[in-house]
Amino acid sequence: MQNSHASWSREKPVVTLWQIDISPAPGQPDVRGSSLAAEAADLGLNGKLAVAAAHGFLVEGDLDETQVQRLARELLADSVVESATVAPVGDQRLNEAPGETTQLVHVLYKPGVMDPVADSTLAAINDFGYRPRAVRTFRKYWIRGLQPAELPTLCSKLLANDSIEQAVVGPLHLEHLELGSGYSFQRITIPLRSLDDDALVRLSREGQLYLTLVEMQTIQRYFQEQGRDPTDIELETVAQTWSEHCSHKTLAGRIAYRDEHGERRFHNMLKETIFAATQEVRARLGQDDWCVSVFKDNAGVVRFDEHWNVAFKVETHNHPSALEPYGGANTGVGGVIRDTLGTGLGAKPICNTDVFCFAPPNLDPQELPPGVLHPRRVMRGVVAGVRDYGNRMGIPTINGALFFDRRYLGNPLVYCGNVGLLPRDKSHKKSQPGDWIVAIGGRTGRDGIHGATFSSAELTSESESISGGAVQIGNAITEKMVLDVLLQARDRGLFTAVTDCGAGGFSSAVGEMGEEIGAEVWLDRAPLKYDGLSYTEIWISEAQERMVLSVPPHHWDELRSLCAAENVEATILGKFVPTGRLELRFHGINVGELSMEFLHQGRPPVVRDAVYQPNPTVPLNFVPKSDYTETLLRILGSFNVASKEWVIRQYDHEVQGGSVVKPLVGVANDGPSDAAVVRPVLSSQRGLVISCGMNPRYGDFDTYDMATSAVDEAVRNCVAVGADPKRIAILDNFCWGYTDRPETLGSLVRAALGCHDAAVALGTPFISGKDSLNNEFTYEDAQGQRRTISIPPSLLISAMGQIEHVDRCVTMDFKKPENLVYLVGITRNELGGSHFSLVEELTGGHAPRSDLRGAPRIFNAVHTAIQQGLISACHDLSEGGLAVAAAEMAFAGGIGADLDLHAMPHDSTIESRDIDGKAALLLFAESNTRFLCEIEREKQAAFETVLGDVPFACLGKTTESRRLRIQNSPAGSNSPPSWIVDADLETLKEAWQAPLRW
């Protein structure tokens, strides 16, 4: 039968749309099917489903069945573990249910969504000598145990994501794969000059420009002066350049700020707080300044050693991740990698750090507002997206954090960071007049149109339908290929400047590189994924994996052949010309012309009011207990503290071969390291230390304290593994709510002031940063009431430290029984926002403050002790305070400890308590700048000498017992110990590991 069909094909060649279904062979596990069934149960959809999963390919072309059978056998299916069914689409053989009555669902990407596997498959089929027209991939599910009414919910909640995929119930009936359609050129002019204010506002909203009335009026005036109306592309270019995402206009704008100390007027808030701190630190360093390029390039750059600098950047990708967690996180990682790759003349990415904020994953699915994905699904998608991009790029993901709060429900946060290594003499760039504008990497499609302006908008339950185009899938291998050729071209000196195509696409990249020169762009030259793009779409597309280079004409041939040798597309898009103007052409026709000055300097300053009203202090009341073991177990099992091993192991944290301190440490390789250490130069022993600090719970009390605490925590984590506190650079990432509200902006300004003060006090310069504002989610509840959820003020501080020789590094796991255990630092009455409050459901109290004068002495003392080899284990105290730190050190090391709180250095605020209440404070307060250290007895004297007058106390010793026991003995008492914490290590570890053991 197959033969007759094939010969018929050959006699009368026709284009056939073939479908190749691939299922696990008999006897092979259906891993995806069973995990989907389990997920359906976890999401509360249906606990009794049986799912058989398959995947497949649609291949359209002049191919006969024998040829497609060969492709199935030799390329598409693995005949050891899979079986394939080949037939034209619609053929009955493809749709025969395996076994009992089941429901069939196909899931396909929507046309135009990046399908990397399809692209690779097309190329691999070409390698067989066949020439198909198009390939698409799909997934296929046979579902048993489903009520028909449940099908739509299952499709939208689990099987497909409406923003990028379509679910087809039943057999596929397609005739052709979409290949795009023709484009007939039409130069579009917008009659802007005649519009009244209402019409301007409407145009801004309906055109997804997201500009304010004042900005629209400024643009109107510019074109009135020019004596003409703008084209669509001109309006889009201005909107991109002036977007919050690209210009940070709110935080770099004029702000009148009031708090309990009075009023302060900022001309440029960021410059006068964050940047100012860096300037103060650099001035103090003088000759020893190790900052290289701060707050001007795509990433901040500092000195590493005599040959190398390091660049560091952390970005957010919140809005795309809310709609499509996998694609959003995937392209978030891809984007930040391009940031360091586009820093100086190109840095080699050496490690990633990724921090996420989600609503608790155990949320009752019934409580989900409309249009919101369940946090469990968001978390799985985000982790998979980060994993697949980072791992494929061959960049180790070595650091991260997860933070859970209900207020992230409609608006999860995804922070993606990357560190790059670049030669000292390649750390600066400057495009030259006459250079070609060259695009390399991925092709341009309709992907991500309006991403830059969209990220400035508030999310609503309808965002999904408005902004579908802003959601993308990345193709890591394309970016890896770009990385490979870019670094070779850098080392051969083939270009004068490079930048990434991020938000705003070519519009931002060319606009930025040509700001001081002028540029002429020939939009018809851009290689396209498919036909039908207008000149404006080409200009503002945010298609991934593209970089723009400034190439002197005499290097063009060499660059082109270098790219061609590794299958990377390189195209001349235009030329930098000394006109001071941006000229856009399509097939020789002028479609836009703007002065660079208007574009970059013409935006009216944003003027905002900001108010901060300190929260009245409310006492924190709790009923003291005589045994806190149960409380400790609940804190260990809270989502923020619990083990993140499920996430960490999915990331390759050792690729590139420089791993020194891994994110998981200890006797069973599963304890929580404070920071990770890598050697970016394999022949050198110098280490790079990456850590972070964040605690939005403190922001509910005072964002100034939250900010200083976050800086302290990031630095503390770095120092705990051995970083030199005098060589730590930090980054800020502000994710906030709707900053047009003076109170919301006020809380941000106050945090920026905290950042300034902490950075100056600790001597840790900010070198780069990024903000994401308007993180709010609006929806209608069941009663038809409009409701808004704003995220809590969320400041992430990322730290990059250095250590001269990695053999000095220390990890947090207890090493040996009978060693001494020391606490360094002062404990205060600071349970506000603590995890003790969280699990005991308490409110009130004080959030931790930072003793900015005392902290540097503590950091220096601990560092000196580590350098001298005096510390066997060192752990920072953070969420859950001393009790959690001691428990983690004990179960990570598999070694118990007996500790006594009575000698713990604390301030007078703690004294007033009765003894059981005081014990709770000492155990669980989250006061800053504290470390728990394990010291060998013979090093005790030397250790105490190094600490000098820094507050410290010996709390006890490690033991053989595999139990953690803590008492708070009355001073001078000789009575037998009365343990207020007493648990074996297995119980503690199980409490910590169980919640996120997925």
Add this chain to the structure above:
Amino acid sequence: MSQPQVLVLRAPGANCDAETGYAFERAGARVQFVHVNQLLESPRLLKDAQILGLPGGFSYGDDIAAGRILANQIRHHLFDAMAEFKAAGKLLLGICNGFQVLIKSGLLLADVHGEAPATLTGNASGKFEDRWVQLKVTSDRSAFLQGISSLYLPVAHAEGRFVVRDEATLTRLWDNGQVALCYTSPSNLNSASVGYPENPNGSQANIAGITDETGRVLGLMPHPERYIDRTHHPRWTRGEGTSPGDGFAIFQNAVRYFA
């Protein structure tokens, strides 16, 4: 001692090439990085090399299946050149993605009735995992594993589950001494029952590495290049680990083979 030349094969998405080359260099070899396009253009480049290294990574994104597209490129265009390389008494090492490419290209295990007798496919856990595993050497056939009885190394992959087409294949591999490396328990190298996570991917017979019949081609899922220094060991701060690390001996053996 003559210094062998190593050709480390780069491909779109390969990403452990630099550290693999570094390990070979430290062991005393000269290293040349060659892109697969270069090799497709002039397969003669193989003639100058004594060792061919296929590094880890995600060649062509591991799209369709891990290593599949690069393996097909080899089958279609480079098979003869590589077979000749092998026949000339030279060495071939495939690590992680390199192992996946070797097994799917037919260079490691010859096709039976036109089809590969074994494969590496999706982990039983359903996900990518990075973790350290205890390995024991189960055959003295491989030139790369001479003098080594056990290794502690990291794995990092999503598709490392070794599966044979039929029981006869497995018997043949054991009988020929081609089962080179097995996952085992750190506390008992001869443990009879090895489950997850000691066997991190659900491989049949706990197989982590396979050698060809000559002993000159080795494919393994774990990454020897990630443990050549003491500070690579996950517990070096606890006094464990050696310098050089366990993985280094594999590179040294390769270099000494040409001494």
